[in-house]
Amino acid sequence: MNNMTTTTDTTTATKTTVLEAKGVTMRFGGLTAVKGVDLQVNSGEIVGLIGPNGAGKTTFFNCLTGLYVPTEGSVSYKGTVLPPKPHKVTEAGIARTFQNIRLFHNMTVLENVLVGRHTRTKEGLWSALLRGPGFKKAEAASEARAMELLEFIGLENKAQHLAKNLPYGEQRKLEIARALASDPGLILLDEPTAGMNPQETRAAEELIFAIRDMGIAVLVIEHDMRFIFNLCDRVACLVQGEKLIEGTASEVQGDERVIAAYLGEPFEGDPGAADDAAVEAAEAAADAAAPAEAEPEAETETEAETAADAEVEAEAAAEVEADAAETDAEPEAEADADGDTDAPADTDSDSTTSTTSTEGEAK
Ligand SMILES: Nc1ncnc2c1ncn2[C@@H]1O[C@H](COP(=O)(O)OP(=O)(O)OP(=O)(O)O)[C@@H](O)[C@H]1O
C-alpha cells in the first residue's frame, strides 16, 4: 500500500469544495426516492452516507454520477456543474464502485483495471477492449500504472487471475482499483465492505484512509456503523430520501433520530411520520369499530365469541389495508429495487459496468 506516485494532500492545505450537490431530487413515477438533498465533500475529506434500506443512498449516487438524470437539482465537481452523463462525470474526476459488484468476470484482474483507465488514455474504451494497435503503444505505460494500483490494493500477485475467480472481498477491492485507474479526485464507494469479514473490513478501512492520503476525497455508503464512524470526518444520514442530519461522527452517532430511523421508530419531524400516523389512525379506527359491532352483549364472552371478534377485527384490518393499497398503488407498481440495472444510462459510456450485473444486491 505504498509505492504510489500521487502526491499527498491532507494536513494543512486549505480545503476546497470537490463535490457540491444542491437540492438533488429523484422521482420515479409517484415515488420520490431522493428529496432535495444538499451535500458537500471537500478535499481531504472522507464523508459517510448512511440510512436504512431504501433510504435513497444508491439513487443519490446514481444522480451524482449521471446514471440517473435528477428530476431537480444540480451536481458540481470542483466548481463546474456536471452534465448528467456517466462518461463526462468520470472524465471530470469522479469514480465509483457499485453496491452489486460490476466487473468483467471473464477478463483478468489486470485487464479490469486497464479498462478503468480508458478515460485517461487517448485510445478509448473500444481500443482498450479490442487491444488494437493504438492501444498496444499506450499499453506499457497503462500496465505499469495498473500494476501500481494492484500493488496498492494488494492484488498484484493475482494480476493474471480471472476476476470471477477472486473471492468476494477481493472483487470489491478490484472494483476500487478500477475506479482509481481513472485518476479521480473523488471516489464514491457504495457499500465497500458488504460481504467482507471483520478482518477484510479493517483492511478496507486502511485502504480508504490511504486513498484519502493520496489526495482523493471519499464519499462512502455503508451500513456498518463502526466502520463509518471510525472512518469519516463527516456523516450524513438519509431517511426516506431526505437528509435527516449531517455532522461529525460523534454528533450523528448519538442522535436519537438516527437511532430511531435505524430501529424503525417514529420521531418528531420524521419525514415518514405523516404516513405512519395515517396508518396508525386507520388501525385504531378499525380496532374501535370491530368490537362494537361484534359484541352486543359483552359480559359473558365465550371462546367462540372471542374468536368471532378476532375474525371481524381481521376483516376490518384487511379492508383498511386494501384501501391503503389502492391509494398507494401507482408508485409501488413502478418501483424497482435495483436502481442500477435499468438505469436510463448512457450505455456506451458506462459499458465498463454494463455487462455483468446479474447478481442481486449484496447487503
Ligand atoms: N430505477 C428505479 N425505479 C423505481 N424505483 C427505484 C429505482 N431505483 C430505486 N428505486 C426506489 O428508490 C428507493 C431508494 O432506493 P435505493 O436503492 O436508493 O436505497 P438505498 O438507500 O441504497 O438502500 P439499500 O441500503 O438497501 O441499498 C427505493 O424505494 C427503491 O425501490
Ligand SMILES: [Mg+2]
Ligand atoms: Mg443502496
